[in-house]
Structures are given as C-alpha cells and as structure tokens.
Amino acid sequence: MERSPAFYTWVSILVVVIGLALYAILMSLIYSLEVFEFSIHVIWVTMVSNYVFLVVSSTGLCIVTSLGHVFGMQRYELIGRRGVFLAFITIIFGMISIGAHLGHPERAMIFNLLTPNFYSAMWWMGTLYTFYIVFIAIEYWLLARPELIERSDQAQGPLEIIYSHMAFRQLDHSRLGAVLKNHKLLQFVSAAALIAGLSAHNTLGALFGHVEARPLWHGSYYPVYFLLSASFCGYSWLLAVSIATYKIKKENIPEDYQSLIFEMAQVLALLLSIGLLFTAYKMGFGLFTPEKVKPIMLFLKGPFSQAFWLFEIAIGTVLPIPILMWAAKQKNIMGVLIASVMVLVGVYVMRYDFVVAAQVYPVIKNSLPSYLPTFMEVLFIGGVLGALFLTYVLGEKFLPLKEERHH
Amino acid sequence: MNKAAKKIGRRHFLKLLAGAYAYATLGSPGLAGAQITRYGKLADTTRCIGCKRCMSACKRWNKLEVERNELVSDRETDLSAQNWVVVNLRADAKNLTQRIYEHWACQHCIEPACAGVCPVKAITKLPMGNVVINEKKCIGCRYCYQACPYKVPRFDFEKRVTRKCHLCYDRIPLLNYMKPACVEACPVEALSFGYKHEMILEAKKRVYKTKNARYILGLKEAGGTDMLTILPTKPEDLGLIVAPKKVVNHNIDKLRVTGAGFMGASALAGFMYTYATLTRGKEKKNRDNSD
Ligand code: SF4
Numbered sequence: 243m244e245r246s247p248a249f250y251t252w253v254s255i256l257v258v259v260i261g262l263a264l265y266a267i268l269m270s271l272i273y274s275l276e277v278f279e280f281s282i283h284v285i286w287v288t289m290v291s292n293y294v295f296l297v298v299s300s301t302g303l304c305i306v307t308s309l310g311h312v313f314g315m316q317r318y319e320l321i322g323r324r325g326v327f328l329a330f331i332t333i334i335f336g337m338i339s340i341g342a343h344l345g346h347p348e349r350a351m352i353f354n355l356l357t358p359n360f361y362s363a364m365w366w367m368g369t370l371y372t373f374y375i376v377f378i379a380i381e382y383w384l385l386a387r388p389e390l391i392e393r394s395d396q397a398q399g400p401l402e403i404i405y406s407h408m409a410f411r412q413l414d415h416s417r418l419g420a421v422l423k424n425h426k427l428l429q430f431v432s433a434a435a436l437i438a439g440l441s442a443h444n445t446l447g448a449l450f451g452h453v454e455a456r457p458l459w460h461g462s463y464y465p466v467y468f469l470l471s472a473s474f475c476g477y478s479w480l481l482a483v484s485i486a487t488y489k490i491k492k493e494n495i496p497e498d499y500q501s502l503i504f505e506m507a508q509v510l511a512l513l514l515s516i517g518l519l520f521t522a523y524k525m526g527f528g529l530f531t532p533e534k535v536k537p538i539m540l541f542l543k544g545p546f547s548q549a550f551w552l553f554e555i556a557i558g559t560v561l562p563i564p565i566l567m568w569a570a571k572q573k574n575i576m577g578v579l580i581a582s583v584m585v586l587v588g589v590y591v592m593r594y595d596f597v598v599a600a601q602v603y604p605v606i607k608n609s610l611p612s613y614l615p616t617f618m619e620v621l622f623i624g625g626v627l628g629a630l631f632l633t634y635v636l637g638e639k640f641l642p643l644k645e646e647r648h649h
Numbered sequence: 650m651n652k653a654a655k656k657i658g659r660r661h662f663l664k665l666l667a668g669a670y671a672y673a674t675l676g677s678p679g680l681a682g683a684q685i686t687r688y689g690k691l692a693d694t695t696r697c698i699g700c701k702r703c704m705s706a707c708k709r710w711n712k713l714e715v716e717r718n719e720l721v722s723d724r725e726t727d728l729s730a731q732n733w734v735v736v737n738l739r740a741d742a743k744n745l746t747q748r749i750y751e752h753w754a755c756q757h758c759i760e761p762a763c764a765g766v767c768p769v770k771a772i773t774k775l776p777m778g779n780v781v782i783n784e785k786k787c788i789g790c791r792y793c794y795q796a797c798p799y800k801v802p803r804f805d806f807e808k809r810v811t812r813k814c815h816l817c818y819d820r821i822p823l824l825n826y827m828k829p830a831c832v833e834a835c836p837v838e839a840l841s842f843g844y845k846h847e848m849i850l851e852a853k854k855r856v857y858k859t860k861n862a863r864y865i866l867g868l869k870e871a872g873g874t875d876m877l878t879i880l881p882t883k884p885e886d887l888g889l890i891v892a893p894k895k896v897v898n899h900n901i902d903k904l905r906v907t908g909a910g911f912m913g914a915s916a917l918a919g920f921m922y923t924y925a926t927l928t929r930g931k932e933k934k935n936r937d938n939s940d
C-alpha cells in the first residue's frame with residue numbers, strides 16, 4: 243500500500259487527529275488545565291489511564307522481546323526489532339500523555355533530581371522509567387544497526403549519508419565498533435532494559451498499591467497483576483501489529499514467523515486464563531474485605547458493571563481464549579488478529595475503570611462522584627494514539643523493523 | 650545579689666538544656682509526637698455558630714478568591730484550591746435534631762501521608778506542626794490528594810499546583826506569635842490555638858465538662874493529627890470521612906507492597922526462563938529443518 247492513495251489518506255487522517263490534539267493542549271495552556279480533567283474529586287482520569295495503558299504495553303513488549311534477546315529463544319528474535327521499536331514508542335507517547343496531565347512537567351524533571359523523595363513510588367517510577375527509556379532506545383539502535391549499515395552500503399547520495407550517520411559508521415573501524423557488533427552487548431543491554439522495565443513497572447503498580455486511602459488500589463495485588471497484564475498486553479500488541487502490518491502491505495508471512503505467531507497465540511491464551519483467575523481472586527477476595535466491598539460492587543453491579551462484564555471479562559478475556567485456541571489449531575491468522583485486538587480493547591477499558599472507579603470511595607459529599615471525559619480530553623487522547631500509529635507507520639516505512647535473521 | 654545571679658545563671662543553663670533537647674527531638678521524626686514546642690489547633694463544634702468568619706479571614710490572609718454567596722451561612726461548601734477551610738452544617742444520623750457546624754480543614758497529621766508520597770518533597774511537616782505545600786515546587790501530580798485520608802489537598806487548575814491550609818505557618822512565628830487567621834477571627838472562641846499538649850488537655854477538659862461534647866477527632870485518627878475537633882458524636886454518624894486509627898501509608902506497608910511486586914517480577918523472570926528451557930528442543934528441531 244506504500245505510495246498508494248490509501249496510504250496518504252491514512253497519514254492525513256492521522257495528521258489531522260494530531261493537529262486537534264495540539265489544539266487541545268494549546269487551549270489547556272491558554273485557559274486552564276480544567277479543559278482536560280475538570281473534576282476535583284476524580285482527578286486522575288483519561289490521561290493517567292492512557293499513560294498506564296501505554297507504559298504497561300511497553301513493559302509487556304519488552305518482556306516478550308527479552309525472551310529472544312535475554313533468554314536466548316531464537317525464534318522470538320524474529321519479532322525483536324518490531325517489538326523493541328514498539329516498546330520505545332509506546333513509552334514515549336505514554337510519557338507525553340502523563341506530561342499533559344501534570345501541572346508542571348518542567349518542574350518534575352528538575353526536582354526529581356534535586357529533591358528526591360525515596361519513600362514515594364512516583365519518584366521511583368519516574369526515575370526508573372527514565373533509565374528504561376535510555377536502555378530500550380540503545381537496544382533498538384543496536385538491533386537496527388546492522389541493517390542500517392547494509393542500507394547505507396546500498397544507498398547513494400543523501401540517503402547514504404543519513405543511514406551511515408544513523409548507524410554511526412564512523413565507529414566502524416574503532417575498538418568500540420567491534421564491541422558494538424558483539425552479540426553479548428545486545429544481550430547485556432536487553433537485560434538492563436528488562437530489569438529497569440520490570441522494576442519501573444513494579445513501582446507503577448506500587449504507586450497505586452501504596453495508597454491506603456483508596457481501598458480498591460491498596461495492597462500487593464496490583465503490583466503483581468500489572469506484571470501479568472503487561473505480559474498479555476505485550477503479546478497482543480505484537481500479534482496485532484505484526485499481522486496487521488503484513489496484511490495491509492499484502493505481503494506473505496514467512497513460514498517460521500507464522501509458526502511463531504501461532505505459538506504466541508497459545509501463550510497469550512494461557513496468560514489470559516491466568517489473568518481470569520487473578521480477576522476472580524480479586525473480586526472474590528474483595529467481597530470478604532469490608533473496606534473493599536463497596537468499590538468491588540461498583541464493578542459487579544454498579545455504574546462500572548457494563549464496562550467490567552462486557553469489556554474486561556467478555557471482550558478482553560473470556561472470548562479471546564477460545565478464539566486464540568481455535569485459530570492456533572486451524573492456523574487461522576485472522577482469528578489471532580481479531581482476538582488480540584479484542585484483548586487490547588478490553589485492557590484499555592480495564593485501565594480506565596481501574597483508575598476512575600477507585601476514586602469513588604471514600605465519598606466526600608453525599609452523592610457518588612462520577613466522570614465523563616471532556617471533548618478536549620477525547621481530542622487529546624485521540625491525538626496521542628494517532629501519533630503513536632503515525633510514528634509506527636513512518637517507522638515501518640523508513641526504519642528497519644522487519645524480522646532479523648541469523649545467517 | 651550573688652545568689653540571684655547564680656540562680657539566673659542556672660535557669661539560663663536549664664533553658665539551654667531544654668533548647669538542646671528540643672533541637673535533638675526536632676531532628677528525629679520518630680519523636681515528633683513528643684515535642685513540647687509543637688502547636689495545635691482545636692475546633693469545638695459545640696460552640697461554633699456557623700458565621701463563616703474563619704473562612705473569610707482565611708481567604709483574606711491567603712489572598713484566595715471569594716465566590717458569590719459562598720460565605721452565606723448554611724450554604725454547603727467544599728474544600729477547593731480557593732477554600733482552605735469550610736464550615737458546613739451536619740446532622741447526626743442517629744439523632745436528627747442534633748445539628749452542628751463543622752469547621753473542616755487539613756488536619757495536619759503528625760505523620761502526613763501526603764508528604765510521604767510527594768515525589769519531589771514539595772510537602773513538609775514543620776517542627777511547629779504545620780504541614781505546608783511549597784507551591785513553587787509542586788509538579789501538580791495530585792498524588793497527595795489520593796493519599797490523604799481526608800482528601801484535603803485540592804488541585805488549582807489555573808496555578809496548576811495543589812493547595813491547602815498551611816495552618817498559617819507564615820503568621821505563627823511573626824509578631825509575638827500571631828494565631829492563625831481563622832482562630833483570630835472566631836467571635837465565639839470555637840477555635841483555639843496553642844501548644845499541642847495544652848490543646849489536648851483543653852479538649853479533654855471540655856469533653857469532660859460539656860454535656861454535648863463527646864468525641865475528640867484527631868487523637869488517634871491517621872496516627873494523630875495536630876488539629877483536634879470536638880464532636881457531639883462519632884464522625885461516621887455525622888457523615889464525615891472516617892480515617893483509620895493508625896498512621897496512613899506507613900513506610901513499612903509501602904515496603905510490603907513493593908516487596909510483593911518484586912517477588913512477582915522475579916517469579917515472572919523465572920517463568921520466562923523455564924519457558925525458554927522447556928522449548929529449547931523445539932528450537933533445535935526448527936533450525937535443523939531449515940538447514
Ligand atoms: S489531612 Fe491530608 S493533607 Fe492534611 S496533613 Fe493529613 S494527609 Fe496531609
């Protein structure tokens with residue numbers, strides 16, 4: 243579809259969506275932050291849930307790609323580049339989303355360094371994710387470098403210069419250049435990214451788990467569950483994006499890639515069933531914990547029940563499991579694609595509920611606070627997701643994202 | 650003459666000693682509860698007449714915006730970035746004829762949950778008792794609001810920082826120890842301010858003496874707070890938020906939660922390793938096939 247009218251239509255739609263988001267940010271700067279999350283009772287809303295969704299996805303992608311680069315499963319190296327690139331862009335757009343949520347993101351950078359509070363999970367999260375971003379960026383660069391070198395050999399004129407600069411070809415004959423080619427270095431950087439990612443992710447769960455004043459969040463459940471949900475998010479992203487890319491480009495999926503896809507589909511189904519057990523545990527256990535009963539009931543019967551039963555349980559977990567099993571058996575690629583997109587939709591709704599529903603209790607006034615996103619918020623979120631897809635599309639066009647093969 | 654001089658000398662020495670003691674205790678937060686130089690605020694709902702003068706005095710001193718009709722008696726007001734103290738009519742759920750005006754603001758917890766979670770240390774518990782947000786430092790993340798058991802710090806969408814009552818930390822050390830603006834404004838002495846231990850004694854005395862006063866809010870709630878409120882009945886009957894009677898967000902609890910997460914992460918890494926080892930055979934077969 244490259245250079246086809248459809249490609250340009252898509253890109254222009256994405257550009258318009260991003261433009262609207264920029265307009266929303268401008269409004270928030272000119273007027274007040276109230277154009278986004280206006281409620282003073284439910285104060286962490288779409289931006290936060292979007293952030294959580296994206297960074298959880300990023301960690302998940304890092305987990306899945308580490309199977310190849312850290313744990314030595316060579317078949318997973320097929321998805322290495324695409325996975326690590328996705329991990330990088332999801333965390334970046336997650337950070338942009340939380341940046342728009344913060345009142346003063348510029349101060350965050352300064353005072354995180356100057357006056358750290360080691361007792362605050364948020365401080366740890368910010369710091370560890372910074373490390374994670376650096377490691378994951380280096381990891382992608384190391385993965386892409388061989389192909390960048392190849393491309394610069396083949397290209398001529400300005401393209402050659404661009405590619406050789408991107409690959410830092412100046413280093414080619416130095417000692418550092420030799421180190422860069424060493425597979426051990428890649429393994430080391432990937433391990434560092436995985437450790438930083440898991441720790442950062444853990445502090446993200448702890449950020450919610452520490453808050454004793456919010457019964458739904460409090461406890462050690464979420465830090466653990468977040469890891470699990472990161473894993474199935476990572477799998478779904480990789481499956482959905484790589485299949486969709488091949489389908490849209492109308493290319494055939496290589497044999498070994500296909501068998502990897504079906505294996506991943508089975509693992510995803512397994513992870514989803516473990517996730518279902520976790521959810522059952524949370525709900526069941528919550529009903530026997532006095533302070534958690536009310537928030538849990540919001541999900542089972544209250545205003546969040548539709549989102550919970552329909553999206554989180556049915557679309558996000560229960561239905562995809564048989565679809566995945568069936569598709570893996572019948573070798574049906576479309577089935578895998580549909581199921582993984584369903585999981586992503588379910589997880590997105592789940593994040594929103596998780597963030598918003600917890601803030602209902604304790605009630606400050608007599609009535610329960612409720613929340614509906616503002617129009618500007620929707621524009622902003624649409625823009626962030628649009629920019630994410632645009633970056634991926636551009637990356638797919640200009641950067642080495644295709645499978646790597648050891649010859 | 651000589652004797653008197655000696656006496657003074659000894660007194661001076663004792664004072665110095667007390668100063669050193671205070672200095673030593675201020676340095677260690679664990680002993681914060683035992684300081685004798687800490688202040689406290691006492692609100693007596695059995696005396697309050699709901700005139701809302703404390704609200705307007707607070708707004709004047711802290712240059713906060715006044716909304717139309719906000720200071721009219723009996724109008725329900727909520728804490729906000731412009732309302733650091735509020736006075737609301739509350740009825741006892743068990744006895745509807747029992748109605749009080751409740752003066753509500755930050756409770757200035759002895760071990761504040763808000764300060765514990767702020768990522769950039771924008772919130773400090775001062776040695777004199779006040780819990781103060783540094784608005785020049787706040788990054789506007791609103792984590793303090795989530796962590797506060799009473800949901801006090803409110804976000805200011807214009808200034809993009811979180812704001813709340815600071816117990817007039819900028820008045821207390823001034824001019825012969827001025828009281829907080831709200832306390833000074835109260836016409837019926839429903840609010841008092843002084844050394845914390847004196848306030849506790851006073852509150853207990855009133856509960857003992859006054860028929861209506863039955864409960865002191867803040868002795869145990871959230872691990873103890875430097876603002877005390879005398880209530881005619883339990884806070885839950887009045888529809889107030891009930892805080893647990895222990896320190897909220899204790900560091901040990903935080904460690905427990907984080908530790909569980911790290912155990913989970915290690916388990917995950919273990920599973921990944923197992924997955925890799927178990928399927929190694931398959932990998933080989935694939936490679937042999939492709940060779
Ligand atoms: S009442 Fe809330 S805002 Fe005030 S000191 Fe305690 S935790 Fe902080």
Ligand code: SF4
Pocket residue numbers: 763766767768769770771772782786787788789790791792793794802810811
């Ligand atoms: S909103 Fe401000 S004061 Fe509150 S935790 Fe965040 S940085 Fe600290």
